[in-house]
Every structure is written in C-alpha cells, then in structure tokens.
Amino acid sequence: MSHATASARRTGVALAAAGAVLFSAKAILAKLQYRFGVDSVQVLTLRMTFSLPLFAALAVREQRRARARDALPTRRDWGLIVVLGVLGYYLSSLLDFWGLEYVPVSLERLILFLNPTIVLLIGLFAFGRRVAAREWIALAVSYAGVVLVMVENLRLEGEHVLLGSALVLGAAVSYALYLALSGELVKRLGSLQLVAWAMIVSTAAVTIHYLIARDPAALFGLPWQVYALAVANAVLCTFLPVTFTMAAVGRLGAGTAAQFSVIGPVSLVFLGAWVLGEKITAIQLIGTAVVLGGVLLLSRPGANSVPVQAPPQKPPA
Template identity: 25%
Template sequence: MVAVAVTLVLWASAFVAIRHLAHDFSPGALSLGRLLVASLVLALVVAAGGRMPRPTLRQWGSIAAIGVLWFGVYNVALNAGEQRVDAGTAAMLIQVSPVLIALLAATFLSERFTVHLTIGLVLAFSGVAVIGLSSTDAGGTRDLLGVFLCLLSALVYSISLVLQKPLVAKLSALHVTWLACTIGTVVCLPWAGQLASQVRDAPLSSSLWLIYLGVFPTAIAFTTYAYALRHMTASKLGVTTYLVPPLTIVMGLVFLDEVPPGIAYVGGALALVGVAVARRNTARKDVEEPAAAPS
C-alpha cells in the first residue's frame, strides 16, 4: 500500500534530518520548530475534515499527557540523543517500543504476561546492551548517554501509545494527534528564544530541513499512518515498521556518510528478533501499535 510506504520512508528520513540538524539547532529549539510547523499543517488538515468531536475532561487529561510526553519529552530526548549517536543506531533503539508497549499493557491494562513477552524482553534488551557497548562519541569514547536518551524516547512514546489507545476508540486519531502536537508545542515554548536566534544564524538549507521535519515526517506521515491503520490491522502495520531502521541506515549512508558501528547491527538484529517474539500470541492484538518513531 502506498500509504504504508510513504509513512515508513518519511519516518526513516526523520532520524536522518534530526542528525543533520544537530549541528545548527539545540534539542529544544529543534523540537519547538518542528512541532510548530506540524501543528499548523495538522490544523489545516483537521479543518478540512469538518467538525471535531469535543473531548471529555478525562480525555483532555490523557491528550495533555500525550502532548507532554510524546511530543514534548520524546522529541527533546531524541534530538539530544542523536547529537551523540548516529541516525541508524537511534532508529534501532526506538524500535524496541513494541516490547515496552506490551510490558506496559501487561502491567497496567490487565494483559497477560506471556512467555513470548518474557523471552522478547530478554532478547530485545540484550540487543540494546550490545548497541550501547558499540556506541561511541566523535572522539571514540563510549557514549551511553546517547543510548539512554533514545531509550527514554522509546519509553515515553510507549506510555503515550498506551494512553492513546482508549482515546482513538472514541475520537479521531488525527484529531488526537493534532491536539497533542499543539500541547507539545506549548511545552517547548521555553526554547522560543533559542529557536529564533538559531534560525537567524543557521544556513537556509537547515531551516528548510526544519520545515521538512514538521511537514513531512510529522504532519503528512501521521496522516498516511492513520489512513493505513483504517485499512489494515495494527499488528500487520506494526510488522512493516521493522523496515524503518534499515531504511534509516541507508539514508544515513547516502545523506550523512555515516553508518552504525559494525557490532551495532548485531545488537539491532537481536533487538528486532526480541520485538518479533514479544508480539507473537499476545492476549489482545489491538494493544499493538506500530513503533517507528517519526521524530
């Protein structure tokens, strides 16, 4: 399906764009710029779609939490992480999100804690450990902080999807995304001064990349993702997100002339096997969401 292909390519490109912009924008300023553009574009899409259902007070609480965690903390942490690790490594680390989602569902949503989930957890985090041991900074020193920041992004993303699940059963996924994205923009407003000064100092190409991040991997990719999810199950769509790390690695090589350390591929493969095992025979397929990171 074209919508799936567009979503995966755009999400993979986001990791490369973030890595490229790390030289010109701080993590907070980059988050604010991207979310500001995305909020405006999503507002136009929502307006074109007609009347939006009004969330209840409890739903507003969940939407606010998603805005703070997914669009606020997630973006800032991932941007900071990609200042320390390459785009391909970041994509592999974020891909452990399905395991975290299954773990959270088993803990807080009364899902069964299955043998597959246990084995998947062990394999996935063994892979993360291998990736962590392979990660180094520009000086060749082992850099675990970048790995930790990417895992923090994966964790808050997973929490957000668990919070989002009951919302999209009653509200449009697109509307929830727009509202949460707008809240995330407000959360990142403390970096407005940095964004203004860094946009002024950055080359025009970097400013265009920032606009690209907001329009394509965020606004457009979320829209195509919502469309794809209406035409196939979340479980089937989730399997396709395994393509995001290899796509990111190829794009990183082409556009940034960088690739993950050799042993990181072993860790990434181990983590993806763990994700695949954890997703088998879950008690409720509907808790599984695609876990690629648009950020």
C-alpha cells in the same frame, strides 16, 4: 482477491512502508541541521512550528467530522490530551533530538523501536498484566540486540554514546506511556483527531520551553539550510507519516500496517551510512536483526511510529 482489493492492498503496503521510512528519516534531517551549529531545542522548535499549520488544519477537519458523529472531546478528554501531548510529542521528541546529538541515527531508531516492549513492561508493572513466556523471550532477545549494537557503537564512537542512548531510551519510555494511556481516547475520538490535538499541545509546550530557555531572536538569522531542513522535517517526516500510516491502516488493518515499522530501523542503518557517513559493521547488522526479530515476536500494534486504530468492524449480516 478482486483487482480492486489487490490494488488497495498494494497501495496500503506502499503507504505503510513510506510512512515508516519518512518518520525514521527525521533523525537524518536533525543530524544535518546540527552541522550548522544549532542545538536540539532549536531543531525541535523549528520542526514543531512549521508543522503546526498542517496539524491545525487536520484538527479543524477532524473536529467537524467528530461533531457529525457526536464524538467531540469532553472536558476530561481535553485534560488527558494535554497530558498525552506533553508526554508523547514534547518530552519524547525533546529527549530524542537531544540524544541524537550523541548517538548515530541507526542506534537511535533501534532504541525507539523498543516501544512495544516498554508498553508490555508498563502493562506488567502498572496494570498487573500477565506476560507470557513467549513475550519474555521476545523482551530478552530485543534488549540483547540493543546492548550488542550499543557496545559496538561505544567502541566506534566513544562514551558519549551512553548518555545519548539513555536520552533516547527516555524518549522511548515517554512515547510508550503515551501509547499505554491513549488507548481509550483513540477508540472514542479516532487516531487522527487525537494526534492533531496532541501535536498542537506539544507545539505550545515546545514554544514555552524555548521562550524560557533561549533568546527568541536566536531562531532568526540562521543559515537557510536549517530552515529548509526544518520544513522538510515538518512536512515529510512529521505530518506525512501520520497521514500515510492512517491511510495504510484503513487498507491493511492496524496489525498488518504496524508490521511495516520494521523498515524504519533497517532503512536508517543504510541511510545513515549513505547521507551521514556513519559506519556499518557486521556486529551492528547482527544486533539490528536480533532486535527486529524480538520485536516482531511480540507482534503488537504499539510497535508503530504513530498511534494506530483498529479498523471498523463490519456489522453482522
């Protein structure tokens, strides 16, 4: 391996790891915002509003690149982008932040980490995909681990954990549907263009939701810490993980970069204890290890926090 190749790999590993930790840390920031009396709808609206300029700029750049390679979205593509934006970043985020009002961040990330198992089940029931024996074993192991952690959290936190877990699982299903439906668009448009437009659609959906459900004036006059945390969530835990992960894919390939998503749930176990004072027990650690082991057995790109794109194939010599 040449020095340049080794350097690119080290950079890719650092970007993939940073992307996984930063994307997971959005739950920490949301929990901190809740301490100032805001709710999940306000947290989500502020996050999407502050991230909108960044994704709009990304969309403009990707649109120019798409025009150069004749890969602009068709009318049918735009319709699918709207559906994916609502599923993948509006509904999923809404359920996720709502669930975070009831469950610790370590359990939230663990449930979301089940994405590849849910994608597998969608393929089985919706598309008639055959599931190998090894994959059934991985599914059983993964869900057994989540049940173990959830039972332990029920003992520590109370019955509200059930509601929160159901909401976060709904978020995971919504995002898994996004992954299952986005495959062809990712190949045709590229991951960054799709993510940018889907985030813009999601921001519009979140804004409409907020205007219907809340008084717009309630977003103003909040403690300054709420806005500071929202900006950090938008930049550090939303926009940067997308760009970091895609840069890692370019250096490592989609499969290798996706494996680093395992760092997210592990990091939140300790970040939740350090920043939020959440308890860590041996059973939680064992359950987390079981879930991670089950998901890694599947080794599917869908395990990543953002859609990943296969690296371009070299033309034959």
